[in-house]
Amino acid sequence: MEHKTSPESILCRQCGLCCDGSLFADVVISKQELTPIENIIGYEERSGRIFMQQPCLAYRDGDCQLYNDRPGGCRQFECQLLKDVKIALTAPTEALKEIRQVKSLIQSIKTLLSQLEQLDESLPLSYQCESALSEAWDLSEADSQQESREQLYDQVAELESTLQDRFRSDG
Ligand code: SF4
Ligand code: SF4
Structure with a gap:
């Protein structure tokens, strides 16, 4: 869980540009990452790769609804x-x-x-x-x-x- 005064907590809750389709059209995810979230997000497979589509369906009211299961690409992006x-x-x-x-x-x-x-x-x-x-x-x-x-x-x-x-x- 993010600390309430962390930069992520201060900025990201007011922003969401990397989740709402403003910054990206999709995020590449693995098969393993897809399994627990495939009924929540939108995704498509192209050339053997899986793309989680944006605007992300897990992004609601300024929060990621699957924060603990969010894909590595989301975790790593700053x-x-x-x-x-x-x-x-x-x-x-x-x-x-x-x-x-x-x-x-x-x-x-x-x-x-x-x-x-x-x-x-x-x-x-x-x-x-x-x-x-x-x-x-x-x-x-x-x-x-x-x-x-x-x-x-x-x-x-x-x-x-x-x-x-x-x-x-x-x-
Ligand atoms: S990481 Fe994403 S949500 Fe956070 S400030 Fe940057 S673009 Fe906005
Ligand atoms: S899974 Fe969460 S962190 Fe990743 S794009 Fe969707 S709302 Fe944003």
Whole structure:
């Protein structure tokens, strides 16, 4: 069990980006890891490997519902922000501010996806954005739709940059 004042406890309960489909589309798991959780999560097998799909069905109300049985990939993952807090490079309050900012950006992206009728919360965020942005440009669509698409393009670029720098980086 996480200590109530551990960096994980402080940050991850406010975040969840590595569980809710914002950061990843799936997590590779082993057959042994799948057995106790296969009725809880969504998964698919491709090329002999098992992928636990995200948004993870075990992620509810800010918590992992199978914390003690969570796969090794989940146990081992630490985003750059969490690493930086652990080595006191970033203060917890500053990290929480970054989390709030990125979640606000994600919410804005979801609003745009909804306006473009491309919001599907059962899919990873990247799939929804790719689908919306890969649609052929329709010159007959309303100006508001074109503006939404342009805003989505800019905000997805900003989100990708932030996720890469602060959440995915191995540095
Ligand atoms: S992305 Fe980082 S801070 Fe957010 S839940 Fe995952 S490990 Fe925790
Ligand atoms: S199993 Fe738990 S830690 Fe892993 S992605 Fe799902 S909710 Fe997150």
